[in-house]
Amino acid sequence: MATPNEATLPKEMLSFVLRHGEFSKAGLRLGQLIIKGRSPIPTPNFVGSTSRGVVPHVTQDVLSKTTRIPAVYIGLEDFIEKTPPKAPILRQPSGKLSSKLRDFIALPSDCVAILGARRVPALDCPKQNTNTAISICTSVGFQSLELDDYVKCISELQADITVGLADVVTTEAISQKRLEKSADRTHAWLRDTLTPRLDDPDSQGPLFAFVPPLEPHQQSFYLGDLADDYKKEITGLSFLSPETAASLQKDLEALPRLCLSDPSSPQNVLRAIRLGNDMITVPLVNGASESGIAMTFFFDSIPDGQDIPLGFDLLATPHATDLSPLVSGCQCYTCTKHHRAYLHHLLSAKEMLAWTLLQIHNFHHIDVFFQQIRNAIEDGTFEEKAKAFSRAYDSEMPQSLGQGPRTRGYQAKSVGGGEPKRNERAYGRLEEHARKLEEAESGIATPEAELDALDLQKQGLGEVQQ
Structure with a gap:
């Protein structure tokens, strides 16, 4: 079927064109979604x-x-x-x-x-x-x-x-x-x-x-x-x-x-x-990135073996000194500009840039995955590759070793019954230092301050005034 010219579409009109015009018995189909003013979307x-x-x-x-x-x-x-x-x-x-x-x-x-x-x-x-x-x-x-x-x-x-x-x-x-x-x-x-x-x-x-x-x-x-x-x-x-x-x-x-x-x-x-x-x-892409997981699965070059991980956790210790890209040959911004050790450091330090770089890689990876799927449907190898993919790869995404970024409570399911807070207190460790600073600036002697003065007297560096 011919693809309509975008310029001929009314302002809000949407056009969906099936490339082959008929459906296969399995339901597989290739198409193109066209909306005026937007880039055409090949489907699936x-x-x-x-x-x-x-x-x-x-x-x-x-x-x-x-x-x-x-x-x-x-x-x-x-x-x-x-x-x-x-x-x-x-x-x-x-x-x-x-x-x-x-x-x-x-x-x-x-x-x-x-x-x-x-x-x-x-x-x-x-x-x-x-x-x-x-x-x-x-x-x-x-x-x-x-x-x-x-x-x-x-x-x-x-x-x-x-x-x-x-x-x-x-x-x-x-x-x-x-x-x-x-x-x-x-x-x-x-x-x-x-x-x-x-x-x-x-x-x-x-x-x-x-x-x-x-x-x-x-x-x-x-x-x-x-x-x-x-x-x-x-x-x-x-x-x-x-x-x-x-x-x-x-x-x-x-x-x-x-x-x-x-x-x-x-x-x-x-x-x-x-x-x-x-x-x-x-949504699994967002979940993988927030868990520190870099996706590594492919549909056109499926490796031999079984239970191959769908990705790896960058918080794992071996990546701390690994200077290789997340995926060899990947053309995403993250893989061409940075290495595993850098992302491991960012995740360990809970730097926001860590999840940004992971999102860039994982969304590029899922985009390539869908492109490989469309190619397989077009050349008639989808079913064969889908079976090989299921045999080779794990059926679940890897478990994360880290806590992930701070989350919004209203977007996470509540289990009730004294559920703990989802995010640790960000500044709790500074409270003790703030208290000591206030005491030092107030000029009022405290038991801790007197103890320090007695230590100075014992060392012959001063006298305590009664």
């Missing part, structure tokens, strides 16, 4: 997870200069610690041709901004969703996000791609009635989100309909309604479970698919691609 590809609108430990200029992250996913709950109309992100001015969201987070122009209600991975909220709102986790606690507020937010923020609101059930034990309610709510919310677009189609960006995780027969009914009622209004599909892509109806197969999952390993990424997912969030 990855989406970077953000915190407060930025990739952790990487400033936006560093992201633009040293990485090739094609798209980032942004959770609205990161920005609405206040009621949406009063949230700073909505009160900032922006030009008619710019996006409030992009201006607020200073996102590079060639990177696609994907906006959803909740961050990925999202925390479980104790408060239940209602017929008109979902429960979200903000920096000041759990709150409710009304559908009307969400629709206003996506209209004002003008992201490149917006994910529809969904009633996601996160508890393990779910009744049949609750699943049906989840499907009904998500369907109704999609209808209410699309209604304002019918009057002014060009005022809104592309919308990806969310497909909640349901039982097979319920999912079939839900997808059937989606195809019958909203196929012309939606521009893509989004879901949490990679398996959803394999159950799509033929009328929806040509739409781009965004999988907002949290794969724990590259093997799970390969599985999601095998099922036909086009864009996949990869």
Whole structure:
């Protein structure tokens, strides 16, 4: 199929082109996602997870200069610690041709901004969703996000791609009635989100309909309604479970698919691609970098052997004097400018630069990994290499020896029951020195000061005045 000229696309239009036009039996497919004003994204590809609108430990200029992250996913709950109309992100001015969201987070122009209600991975909220709102986790606690507020937010923020609101059930034990309610709510919310677009189609960006995780027969009914009622209004599909892509109806197969999952390993990424997912969030990259892990796996030159680590911990003692790059032949900024011993030192000293350099390497590595996957799909060797990859590499990322950087409490799951603080006191060791300094400056004798004076008297260097 021919690729459309970007210049012919309307301002907010999204185009997804399948390179081969047909799907293989395994669900593998190659495509290209085109949005006017952004760099085309070859698929399958990855989406970077953000915190407060930025990739952790990487400033936006560093992201633009040293990485090739094609798209980032942004959770609205990161920005609405206040009621949406009063949230700073909505009160900032922006030009008619710019996006409030992009201006607020200073996102590079060639990177696609994907906006959803909740961050990925999202925390479980104790408060239940209602017929008109979902429960979200903000920096000041759990709150409710009304559908009307969400629709206003996506209209004002003008992201490149917006994910529809969904009633996601996160508890393990779910009744049949609750699943049906989840499907009904998500369907109704999609209808209410699309209604304002019918009057002014060009005022809104592309919308990806969310497909909640349901039982097979319920999912079939839900997808059937989606195809019958909203196929012309939606521009893509989004879901949490990679398996959803394999159950799509033929009328929806040509739409781009965004999988907002949290794969724990590259093997799970390969599985999601095998099922036909086009864009996949990869929070595991942030997790590896914060754990001091440098990724070292490949898809085109799989080594012989078994249980080969997917990466290595730079805090391990052997790296303290190792002057080799993280990965031999790697062309990322970190590997071409620095060596393992330097990053080992930075991690040991808890310097922020350590995690920045690791993020640069790991995101470059995952970008190369996806490029190798696309090449394998094109030349028909994907299945063979995927099996060899699973045989050769560990199924889990390596364990970390370090503590990692300081973390935000509201983005980490609480276990309750006297849970210890996640971060050590940064300045606790200075309190004793501060107390002694105050005593010295006050001029008031203390028992410790008198003891020092007696020592001086014993040595014949002075006398104690009574």
